[in-house]
Amino acid sequence: MSDFTTEPDLVPEGGALDLLFVRRYLDNLWRFKWLLAVVLVLAIGAAVFHTNRQVPLFQATATFLLDPRPPQILGREIQEVAPIGTSPWDSNRKEYYNAQLHILRSKMLAQRSVAHGKLHEIPEIVGTDITPANEADRVRWATGAVMSSIMISGPNEDRVLRITATHVKPKAAAAIANAHVAAYLDFNLSLRTQGSENAAEWLAHELTKAEGDLREAELETFEYKKQHNLLYVSLEDQRNLVTNNIKRYTDAVNDARVKRIEAEQYLKRVAKARAEPLLESALFDLAKSETGTALKQQYYQASQKLEQLGQVYGPKHPEYQSQQRSVTKILGSLKTEGDIVVKSAREQYESAQATEKAFIGELASHKKSAFELGPKEVDYNRLVRRERSDEGRYKVVLNQLRNSQITGRLTTVNVRPLDAAVIPGAPVSPSLRRNLVFAGGLAMLLGPGLILLLTLMDRRITGPEELERLVSAPLLGVIPRADDDKACDPLDLLVHQQPTSAIAEACRNVRTNLLYSGADxxxxxxxxxxxxxxxxxxxxxxxxxxxxxxxxxxxxxxxxxxxxxxxxxxxxxxxxxxxxxxxxxxxxxxxxxxxxxxxxxxxxxxxxxxxxxxxxxxxxxxxxxxxxxxxxxxxxxxxxxxxxxxxxxxxxxxxxxxxxxxxxxxxxxxxxxxxxxxxxxxxxxxxxxxxLNALDLSKRVYGYYSKYGYGYGYAPEPVES
CATH class of the missing domain: 3.40.50.300 (P-loop containing nucleotide triphosphate hydrolases)
Known part of the structure; x- marks a missing residue:
C-alpha cells in the first residue's frame, strides 16, 4: 500500500510530459482536421474575395547614385565653402544618408516635384473633377498624391537609391518617380548655389572687418617698438643677448668659485706647512719653490761642512766661525723664502676671491636686466600674437572668399541619375498568388494555433501516463470505453455476460495488480x-x-x-x-x-x-x-x-x-x-x-494499449461504463 499524494499540476515542460503533451496535441490535430480544413477554406475564400475587391496598382522606379563625397572638380587645393555631402575623411556617413532619406520623404520635396514636373497638370494624378481655376487645390492634391505614393529604398553598398511610385494609373506612377528624382537633383544644386552666394556675401563683410583689425594691430605693434627702442634691435635679440650673458656669467661664477676654493685650500696647506720647522717641512715641495729647495740643499751642505770643521779645528777656529755665519745666513734666507711662499698663496687666494665677487656682481646685473625685460616681452608678445592672429584670420577669410567665388559657378552635385522610370505595363497589386500563399500560411498558423489553445485549455485527464504523473500511487490498470457494447443490458453485467471482452480482460488485469499490491x-x-x-x-x-x-x-x-x-x-x-x-x-x-x-x-x-x-x-x-x-x-x-x-x-x-x-x-x-x-x-x-476508466482505445494516442492485454486474443467488445 502507498500513501496517496499528488505532484504539481501537469504542464507541458520537459521529459516524458513533453512527449505526452505532443501526443495529445497530435491527436487533437487528427480529431479536429475538419477545423483545419474549414480555416484553410475560409482563408482562401477571404484571399480571393479581397483580391477581387482591390484596385490594381502600378509601380514605376527611378534610380540615382548618391555619392556622400562631392566631386572634386577643382582639386583638393580649392575647398567648397558650402559643401554638399560629407567630408572625404568623415567615416560616419549613416547620419548623412538618414538626412537625405528624410529630405526625399519630406513635403517640401514633394511640392518641388509637383512644380518641377508640372504634376498638377496631369489628369491621371489630380483627376478630372477639379477645374483649372482651382490651381492651388490641384497643387495640394498633387502634393498629397506624391507623398502617399513615393517609397524610398536604399542606399546599400552600391550607394544607389530607388524612388518607387505606386499609383492606380501607370503614366502617373512613372511621372511622379521621374519628377521626384529631378526635384531632388535641383534641390541639391540650389543648396550649392544659394550656400555659395550667402557665404560669399558674409565672407566679403568679414574680410573688410579682418583687414581693419590687421591694420590696427600692425600700427599698435609699430608704436610699441618705437617707444621702447625696438625698431633696429628686436626685443627677441635683446632677450637672446641677455640670456647669453646670463649663461656666460653663470659659467664664469662657477669657474671662479672653483678656483677660489682651490686657492683657499692651497693657502691652508701652505700655512700649516710654514708652521712646521722649515728643515722638516714640505713647504717648498708643496709650493714647488726651486729657491727654497736649493737653499735647503745649501743648508745641509753648509751644516755638514761646519761639522767637519768643528771636528778638525774646534768651534773657536776662524774658519769654523766663518762657516757658522754662512749656515746662519742660509737659515735666514730659508725663513725669508718660506714667508714669501705663504704671502704668494695668500695673494693668490685674495685674487680668486675678488674675481668671484666681480663675476657675481656682473651676473646679478644681467639678471636684473632680464627681469626688467620681462614686462616688455609680455606686452610685446601680446601685440605680436594679436597681429599674427589677425593676419591669419585675414588670409583665411580672403582664401575662402576666392573659393566661394569660384565654386559658386559650379553646376555639379553629388547626385547622378541612373535609370529613369518607365510606364509599367502590368500591375503589381493585387497579386492573387501572393495573397493565396499568405492566406495559406496564415491558415497553417491559425488552425494549429487554435487546436494548440484547445489542448492547453483542456484540463481533463486523458491518459494513463498523465494520471501516473499526477499522483504518486501506482496505476493498477485501464478500463476501456464501452460505447459499442449496446447489446448488453444492463451494462453492469457486461463482464459476466461477455467474459472474453476487452473490458473483462482489463478488469482481470486490475484484479491481479490489486491482489499483488497487498501481498504482505x-x-x-x-x-x-x-x-x-x-x-x-x-x-x-x-x-x-x-x-x-x-x-x-x-x-x-x-x-x-x-x-x-x-x-x-x-x-x-x-x-x-x-x-x-x-x-x-x-x-x-x-x-x-x-x-x-x-x-x-x-x-x-x-x-x-x-x-x-x-x-x-x-x-x-x-x-x-x-x-x-x-x-x-x-x-x-x-x-x-x-x-x-x-x-x-x-x-x-x-x-x-x-x-x-x-x-x-x-x-x-x-x-x-x-x-x-x-x-x-x-x-x-x-x-x-x-x-483509469472509459479510455477510448480507438484514438491515435492510446490505440497501442489494445496490444498489451486489452484485447490480445479476443475480439474487442467495448461497453459503455
Whole structure:
C-alpha cells in the first residue's frame, strides 16, 4: 500500500510530459482536421474575395547614385565653402544618408516635384473633377498624391537609391518617380548655389572687418617698438643677448668659485706647512719653490761642512766661525723664502676671491636686466600674437572668399541619375498568388494555433501516463470505453455476460495488480470510489467484483452509497431492505445479503435511505457488520459515494483495508483528481492505486494499449461504463 499524494499540476515542460503533451496535441490535430480544413477554406475564400475587391496598382522606379563625397572638380587645393555631402575623411556617413532619406520623404520635396514636373497638370494624378481655376487645390492634391505614393529604398553598398511610385494609373506612377528624382537633383544644386552666394556675401563683410583689425594691430605693434627702442634691435635679440650673458656669467661664477676654493685650500696647506720647522717641512715641495729647495740643499751642505770643521779645528777656529755665519745666513734666507711662499698663496687666494665677487656682481646685473625685460616681452608678445592672429584670420577669410567665388559657378552635385522610370505595363497589386500563399500560411498558423489553445485549455485527464504523473500511487490498470457494447443490458453485467471482452480482460488485469499490491497483507476489504458522480464507479465496482468472484472467491458487494443506490436494480434483486436496516438492528445480516446471477458474488443492498448516512456509517454497528462480512466472505467490496460529494467516502476509507480511486478518462479534471487525493490523504486512507476508466482505445494516442492485454486474443467488445 502507498500513501496517496499528488505532484504539481501537469504542464507541458520537459521529459516524458513533453512527449505526452505532443501526443495529445497530435491527436487533437487528427480529431479536429475538419477545423483545419474549414480555416484553410475560409482563408482562401477571404484571399480571393479581397483580391477581387482591390484596385490594381502600378509601380514605376527611378534610380540615382548618391555619392556622400562631392566631386572634386577643382582639386583638393580649392575647398567648397558650402559643401554638399560629407567630408572625404568623415567615416560616419549613416547620419548623412538618414538626412537625405528624410529630405526625399519630406513635403517640401514633394511640392518641388509637383512644380518641377508640372504634376498638377496631369489628369491621371489630380483627376478630372477639379477645374483649372482651382490651381492651388490641384497643387495640394498633387502634393498629397506624391507623398502617399513615393517609397524610398536604399542606399546599400552600391550607394544607389530607388524612388518607387505606386499609383492606380501607370503614366502617373512613372511621372511622379521621374519628377521626384529631378526635384531632388535641383534641390541639391540650389543648396550649392544659394550656400555659395550667402557665404560669399558674409565672407566679403568679414574680410573688410579682418583687414581693419590687421591694420590696427600692425600700427599698435609699430608704436610699441618705437617707444621702447625696438625698431633696429628686436626685443627677441635683446632677450637672446641677455640670456647669453646670463649663461656666460653663470659659467664664469662657477669657474671662479672653483678656483677660489682651490686657492683657499692651497693657502691652508701652505700655512700649516710654514708652521712646521722649515728643515722638516714640505713647504717648498708643496709650493714647488726651486729657491727654497736649493737653499735647503745649501743648508745641509753648509751644516755638514761646519761639522767637519768643528771636528778638525774646534768651534773657536776662524774658519769654523766663518762657516757658522754662512749656515746662519742660509737659515735666514730659508725663513725669508718660506714667508714669501705663504704671502704668494695668500695673494693668490685674495685674487680668486675678488674675481668671484666681480663675476657675481656682473651676473646679478644681467639678471636684473632680464627681469626688467620681462614686462616688455609680455606686452610685446601680446601685440605680436594679436597681429599674427589677425593676419591669419585675414588670409583665411580672403582664401575662402576666392573659393566661394569660384565654386559658386559650379553646376555639379553629388547626385547622378541612373535609370529613369518607365510606364509599367502590368500591375503589381493585387497579386492573387501572393495573397493565396499568405492566406495559406496564415491558415497553417491559425488552425494549429487554435487546436494548440484547445489542448492547453483542456484540463481533463486523458491518459494513463498523465494520471501516473499526477499522483504518486501506482496505476493498477485501464478500463476501456464501452460505447459499442449496446447489446448488453444492463451494462453492469457486461463482464459476466461477455467474459472474453476487452473490458473483462482489463478488469482481470486490475484484479491481479490489486491482489499483488497487498501481498504482505492480504486485502479483505476494498473500497472503490471516484472524485465525482457519473464517472463509472458503481459499474467498475460490479466489474471488479465479478472478476474476483470468477476466481473462485466468495465476494460480497456492499452498496455503501446510501444516498443514490442502484446496484440492487442492476442485479435484479429487491433493495427495499439492506445495509441501513442491518446497522439499525431491524434486519438480520443473512437476510439482507442477496445472491446474484454471478456465481460466488453476493450483494448487500443499501436498503431504505436513512436521514443521516454519514453518522450511520460512523457507528459501531457498521463496524460490526464489516467484521461479520470479513468472516463470512473472502473479499468485501464497498461501493462508496464520490469523495468530493459527501464525507461518506472518507469515513469508509478509514474502515477499509485499502482504497481504489477511479478516474474517468476525458471527464475527470486534474484539479478534481488532486482534491480527491488530498481528501483521502487527509484521513490517512490506505490507497492501493488508481484506475483509469472509459479510455477510448480507438484514438491515435492510446490505440497501442489494445496490444498489451486489452484485447490480445479476443475480439474487442467495448461497453459503455
Amino acid at each position: 497483507e492480504p486485502v479483505r476489504t476494498l473500497m472503490i470510489t471516484s472524485p465525482n458522480e457519473r464517472e463509472g464507479k458503481t459499474t467498475a465496482s460490479m466489474y471488479l467484483s465479478t472478476v474476483i468472484a470468477q476466481s473462485n472467491q466468495r465476494v460480497v458487494l456492499v452498496e455503501s452509497d446510501l444516498r443514490r443506490p442502484r446496484l440492487a436494480k442492476a442485479n435484479g434483486v429487491p433493495g427495499r431492505h439492506g445495509l441501513s436496516d442491518v446497522i439499525l438492528g431491524e434486519l438480520e445480516l443473512d437476510d439482507a445479503v442477496k445472491t446474484t446471477d454471478v456465481p460466488n458474488l453476493y450483494l448487500l443492498p443499501a436498503g431504505a435511505p436513512p436521514p443521516n448516512p454519514s453518522e450511520l456509517l460512523m457507528t459501531k454497528s457498521f463496524g460490526d457488520v464489516l467484521d461479520r462480512l470479513r468472516d463470512q466472505y473472502d473479499m468485501v467490496i464497498l461501493d462508496s459515494p464520490p469523495v468530493l460529494a459527501v464525507t461518506d467516502a472518507s469515513i469508509l476509507a478509514q474502515r477499509a483495508d485499502t482504497t481504489l480511486l477511479l478516474v474517468k478518462s476525458e471527464q475527470t479534471l486534474r484539479d478534481t483528481a488532486k482534491r480527491a487525493s488530498d481528501q483521502l490523504a487527509a484521513v490517512d486512507a490506505r490507497v492501493a492505486g488508481v484506475v
